[in-house]
Structure formats: C-alpha cells, structure tokens
Amino acid sequence: MLAIEVDKIVKQYKNGVKALDGLSLQVKKGEIFSLLGPNGAGKSSLINILTTFYKPTSGKINILGKDLCKEPAWVRTQIACVAQRVSIDEHLSLMENMTFQSRMYRVDKYTAKKRIKELIDSFQLLSYLRYPTSSYSGGVKRRLDIAMNMVSLPKILFLDEPTVGMDAVSRNRMWEMLLKIRDEYNTTIFLTTHYLEEADQLSDNICIMNNGKEIAQGTSSSLRNIIRQNMIRVVLPNAIKAKKYKKMIDNTDFIKWSNIKENSIVVGVANSRKSLTLINKWMIDNNMEFISIGIVEPTLEDVFVSLVNSDRNRGEGLVC
Numbered sequence: 001m002l003a004i005e006v007d008k009i010v011k012q013y014k015n016g017v018k019a020l021d022g023l024s025l026q027v028k029k030g031e032i033f034s035l036l037g038p039n040g041a042g043k044s045s046l047i048n049i050l051t052t053f054y055k056p057t058s059g060k061i062n063i064l065g066k067d068l069c070k071e072p073a074w075v076r077t078q079i080a081c082v083a084q085r086v087s088i089d090e091h092l093s094l095m096e097n098m099t100f101q102s103r104m105y106r107v108d109k110y111t112a113k114k115r116i117k118e119l120i121d122s123f124q125l126l127s128y129l130r131y132p133t134s135s136y137s138g139g140v141k142r143r144l145d146i147a148m149n150m151v152s153l154p155k156i157l158f159l160d161e162p163t164v165g166m167d168a169v170s171r172n173r174m175w176e177m178l179l180k181i182r183d184e185y186n187t188t189i190f191l192t193t194h195y196l197e198e199a200d201q202l203s204d205n206i207c208i209m210n211n212g213k214e215i216a217q218g219t220s221s222s223l224r225n226i227i228r229q230n231m232i233r234v235v236l237p238n239a240i241k242a243k244k245y246k247k248m249i250d251n252t253d254f255i256k257w258s259n260i261k262e263n264s265i266v267v268g269v270a271n272s273r274k275s276l277t278l279i280n281k282w283m284i285d286n287n288m289e290f291i292s293i294g295i296v297e298p299t300l301e302d303v304f305v306s307l308v309n310s311d312r313n314r315g316e317g318l319v320c
C-alpha cells in the first residue's frame with residue numbers, strides 16, 4: 001500500500017513563482033524515500049504541502065489512502081515533521097522535552113513514560129540525560145529532535161535535510177537511527193537531502209526533481225542503469241588540468257555533459273565504446289596530458305548531474 005501518492009501537483013506562489021509544476025510521485029509504506037534536487041527545485045515547497053503547512057494550487061495528494069486537502073487534520077495525527085532548525089527547548093532537560101512532546105500529542109502518561117524510555121535506549125541518548133540540552137552537539141540535538149517526534153509513533157516521518165552540516169561520524173549515527181525507525185517502528189520516512197551518498201546508502205527509493213518536476217524515480221541501482229555504459233572517466237595529473245580540460249571538452253560535440261571529481265573529468269556520452277576512441281584521439285591530437293581513460297560505472301552523483309543537465313539542455317533552465 002502507498003503511504004504518499006502525489007498526482008500532478010502544482011504550487012504557484014502569490015508572486016507568480018511556480019515552485020511545483022505537475023509533480024507526481026509515489027512512496028510505499030515502510031520505506032525510506034529521498035527527494036533530491038538542486039537549490040530551488042521545489043523540495044521544501046513539496047514538504048510544506050505534504051505536512052499541511054501550504055495548500056497546493058492544483059493536483060491531488062493522498063496520504064495513507066486519504067485525500068490530504070479534504071482531511072488535513074486527520075493527516076496531521078498520522079505524521080511528524082522534523083525541520084532543518086531543531087525544535088528542542090534548551091531551557092528544558094532531555095526528559096522534559098520528550099515529556100512535553102508526548103503531552104502535545106496527548107499520549108497518556110503511562111504509555112508516554114514507557115515509550116520515552118524505549119526511544120532513549122533505542123537511539124542511544126541515555127548518556128546525555130545528565131547534561132543540559134544546551135550543551136549537546138548539533139548532531140545530538142538533531143537526534144533528540146527526531147526521538148521527540150517519534151513519541152507519537154507517526155506513520156510517516158518527514159525530515160528536511162536531516163544531516164546538513166554534520167560531520168561523518170554524526171551522519172553515520174543519524175543513518176543508523178533512520179534505519180532503526182524504518183525497521184523497528186515500521187515508519188515511512190520521507191526526506192530531502194543534498195547528499196547523494198546519503199540518498200544512495202539509505203533510500204529504498206529516490207526521486208530526482210528539478211524546476212518543480214520529477215525527472216527520474218526509482219531505486220539507486222535502477223537510476224544508475226539510466227546512464228550505465230555511457231560514461232567515460234579521464235584521469236589527469238592534477239585538479240587544475242581537470243578544470244582546464246573540462247572547459248575544452250565542454251566545447252566539443254561528442255559529449256552530453258561533464259563533471260569534475262578531484263583530478264578526473266567524468267563525461268556522459270551516447271556510446272561509450274565509440275566515444276572512448278574519439279576522446280582518446282582528441283586528447284592526443286590536442287597534446288593534452290592524461291594518466292588514464294576508461295569506461296566507468298556511474299555513481300548516483302553522475303546520474304544526478306546527467307539528469308539535471310539534460311533537463312537544462314531541454315531549455316527548461318536551472319534555478320540554482
């Protein structure tokens with residue numbers, strides 16, 4: 001069964017900006033779904049609509065089988081939303097924050113006590129009970145914010161960029177937490193992220209969007225299949241040469257898109273076998289120094305760059 005069904009949704013703000021332009025997507029129950037898109041793609045607008053803060057201009061949305069526009073109050077009882085800015089009250093202790101949240105959601109005292117204990121254990125927050133919440137690191141505050149939002153046992157948890165600004169250790173802890181929420185609480189997770197690695201590692205399904213529309217949806221491996229066999233990596237002696245040669249290769253007509261990764265240029269081509277010979281010859285003819293050239297397996301980042309660039313080439317313009 002579907003947790004979220006978005007059908008041709010349009011959101012036009014009063015200033016005329018169309019943040020969502022006929023977007024459709026489907027999120028299955030119990031999965032982690034990531035929404036990826038460049039700045040201004042419309043991700044926050046969509047989250048604000050799905051969490052009932054904004055109304056769509058047109059289109060239809062079903063949440064757990066019910067029409068969001070007709071039953072927003074019911075939808076609010078089924079979901080929780082963790083925004084980018086943490087909502088914990090730093091004047092209160094960890095326990096007081098959790099208890100306050102349980103009262104807001106009218107969880108009865110006995111259940112709340114039991115559930116809060118379970119959440120604190122499960123999300124490894126026990127050792128922080130002794131310290132004031134104001135002294136917590138950004139990562140711990142964010143984990144506490146999510147734990148608080150789990151007190152009502154939401155069916156769907158919305159997270160707006162849950163790991164933004166976190167170091168690698170905190171990010172891994174957060175990923176463990178989100179996987180636990182999916183696996184132990186069977187909660188559907190809908191998150192936005194700028195980190196492709198995060199979407200890749202964590203998500204059951206991914207939607208890449210741009211200019212208010214979806215441009216691809218599927219599992220990480222099915223998205224990689226879109227451009228499989230059509231990518232070539234040229235490794236150069238250093239990053240400066242990579243930048244310089246990228247500009248030159250962008251002016252040729254045998255590549256579709258290009259992206260720099262440290263001292264390499266990754267290019268999208270129509271036919272990797274033919275293009276391998278062509279690019280190799282072109283680099284030698286132009287006296288370009290390179291270490292190696294070869295066909296590569298795409299990463300999710302490659303898929304993202306390829307799709308967003310193809311969207312731009314169709315004349316729709318990138319907002320970022």
Ligand SMILES: Nc1ncnc2c1ncn2[C@@H]1O[C@H](COP(=O)(O)OP(=O)(O)OP(=O)(O)O)[C@@H](O)[C@H]1O
Pocket residue numbers: 013014015017018019037038039040041042043044045046319
């Ligand atoms: N309240 C608003 N009124 C008018 N325009 C808005 C409003 N909110 C967003 N927009 C515009 O809608 C478009 C989509 O913005 P949105 O914030 O949804 O994108 P986003 O993908 O979340 O971007 P980011 O990753 O930068 O947060 C942008 O052009 C933005 O300027």
